[in-house]
Each structure stands twice: as structure tokens, then as C-alpha cells.
Amino acid sequence: MRNLDITTLRSFVAVAESGGVTRAAGFLHLTQSAVSMQLKRLEELLGLDLFDRSGRTIALTASGEQLLVYARRMVALNDEVITRLTDQAYEGEITLGVPHDIVYPAIPRVLKQFHAAFPRVKVQLDSSYTRRLKSEFAKGACDIILTTETGIDAGGEQLCTKPLCWVGAPGGSAWRQRPLKLAFGRQCTFRPRVIEMLDAAGILWDVVVETESDRTIEATVSADLAVHTMIEGTEPPHLDRIEHGGALPDLPAHSINLYGAGGATGEVHDALVGFLRRAFQVNDGVALRAVSGA
Numbered sequence: 001m002r003n004l005d006i007t008t009l010r011s012f013v014a015v016a017e018s019g020g021v022t023r024a025a026g027f028l029h030l031t032q033s034a035v036s037m038q039l040k041r042l043e044e045l046l047g048l049d050l051f052d053r054s055g056r057t058i059a060l061t062a063s064g065e066q067l068l069v070y071a072r073r074m075v076a077l078n079d080e081v082i083t084r085l086t087d088q089a090y091e092g093e094i095t096l097g098v099p100h101d102i103v104y105p106a107i108p109r110v111l112k113q114f115h116a117a118f119p120r121v122k123v124q125l126d127s128s129y130t131r132r133l134k135s136e137f138a139k140g141a142c143d144i145i146l147t148t149e150t151g152i153d154a155g156g157e158q159l160c161t162k163p164l165c166w167v168g169a170p171g172g173s174a175w176r177q178r179p180l181k182l183a184f185g186r187q188c189t190f191r192p193r194v195i196e197m198l199d200a201a202g203i204l205w206d207v208v209v210e211t212e213s214d215r216t217i218e219a220t221v222s223a224d225l226a227v228h229t230m231i232e233g234t235e236p237p238h239l240d241r242i243e244h245g246g247a248l249p250d251l252p253a254h255s256i257n258l259y260g261a262g263g264a265t266g267e268v269h270d271a272l273v274g275f276l277r278r279a280f281q282v283n284d285g286v287a288l289r290a291v292s293g294a
Helices: 006-018 021-028 032-046 062-086 106-117 130-139 191-200 214-222 267-281
Strands: 092-099 121-128 144-149 156-168 180-185 205-211 228-231 253-259
Touching: 006 021, 006 032, 006 062, 021 032, 092 130, 092 267, 106 121, 106 267, 121 130, 130 144, 144 267, 156 267, 180 191, 180 214, 180 228, 205 214, 214 228, 253 267
Parallel strands: 092 121, 092 144, 180 205
Antiparallel strands: 144 253, 156 228, 156 253
């Protein structure tokens, strides 16, 4: 197996871009003979003539032009790896706040992508409910937060808008029972609107689980002891979207909003914002909408 050497490729790129060995040697802080030897070894390794030396100046052959495209990419990738893994500027910690119910499936993917790009930066994930996350962000305890809201506050950015849906146990019948048994978090922002719509539809209801634990809610619902509401597309695999055929009221849409994208925040912060945008936009088709003002 033959392996290309990055140092040799760097010399090849320098000669091709500067138009001669002398200028390239000065740029690389090497002697002309050292650069010429590297080029010779590269041609011998590939068994190709990379330069046309018939004229007064060095020109690339067709093979040389083709190699130059790859060489630039390989040198750039090498430099990016070294920078990301060793540059002290990319060390530190960033706090990301995300509501419990939208952590999956997007956030694990975002964290994986971010770690690959900035392995020395720690992301502290704060999973809570929207009201608390907005309070923490206002105090400066979170650098970036996502929220689930019917509206949006100044300084926020709407990533996507999705409807709420009823969820229950796979093949369950709890949604047919009256009074309708509900499981909700104590601080759930969906709860007041859902209850208002049930009242408007004349459907009796009873909150049988009121807790701070999403796991408790999921366990109760998956046991077919109650139903719950979630943003469409965020329901876990052990719960099903209820196809109620009009027996339950249709629920309003909610926005997934981002706070903390503005200002001169730096490359690391901006990269995490970019990953979050793409994660929540990928299947939505809703244009980003920045909201400004007091």
C-alpha cells in the first residue's frame, strides 16, 4: 500500500501555487534542493509526471492538475484536525438549555456533531421546562436555550412550528375513556391550552398524574393509564400518536424557538447555533424568522 505524505503534498501545493521551486522553498522555509527532492519522490511514488519542465517556468501536467485538487483538500483537512485538537482557543464550556420533551431525537445528534468539531469544548445540557429555561437564560446561567411556545419573545428566533398531538400507549384505549385521564408535568406550558380546548369540546377530564418527571409520565401513558400531548415528531418510540378521528380536539401549533444566537459570541457558540438550526429545520420547511425589538 502506498501512502501520500502531507509534508510532500504541502510542498507540491506551494510549488504549484507560487509557480516555482525557489519561491515555494522560501515560503516553506526549506532549501530548494529539499523541495525538489520531495517533488521527485512524489512523482516516483505515483509513477506520474506532475510537472512540465520543458518551458522556462514550471507548469502542471494534466495529472498534476488533478492531484492539486486532492492535495489542497488533504492539506486543509490535516490543518483543520491539528487546529481543532490542539488549539487552546477551542477549550471551555457552553451551557445549552432544552425542554424535556424536545431533547429526542434531535439533541443527541447535535451533541455528537458538535463534539466532533470541538472535542475540547464541554456542552453542559440543562433539560428542564420552558419557563425555567427562560428564567435561567435571563440570569446568564444558560448560553443558548430552546423553548416550546405559542409565541416568541424579543431576541428569539423561530426554528420551526409544529402541531401538538395526542399520544398514548401503542394499541391503547385510554383516549376513549371519559373522563379523559391526563398525565402532565406541573410546569408544562401545553397543559392550560389543552385543558381549555377539552372544556370547549365538552369533554370531561381528570389529571391523574402531575409530576416533575417525564419518565413518570411516559411510564403511565405507555401502561395505557392516561394520555399526554407532545410536539409532533418528538414522541418516543414506545408511545404512539393517537388517531382519534375527531373524538379529541385538534391541538394548536407550537413553535420551537432559539434564544442566544445574537451578538458577537464567537466561533464555538455560532457553530452550536448552526447545528441546532439545521437539526430542527431539516424536515420542517419553515423559514427561520428572527424577532427583534424591546
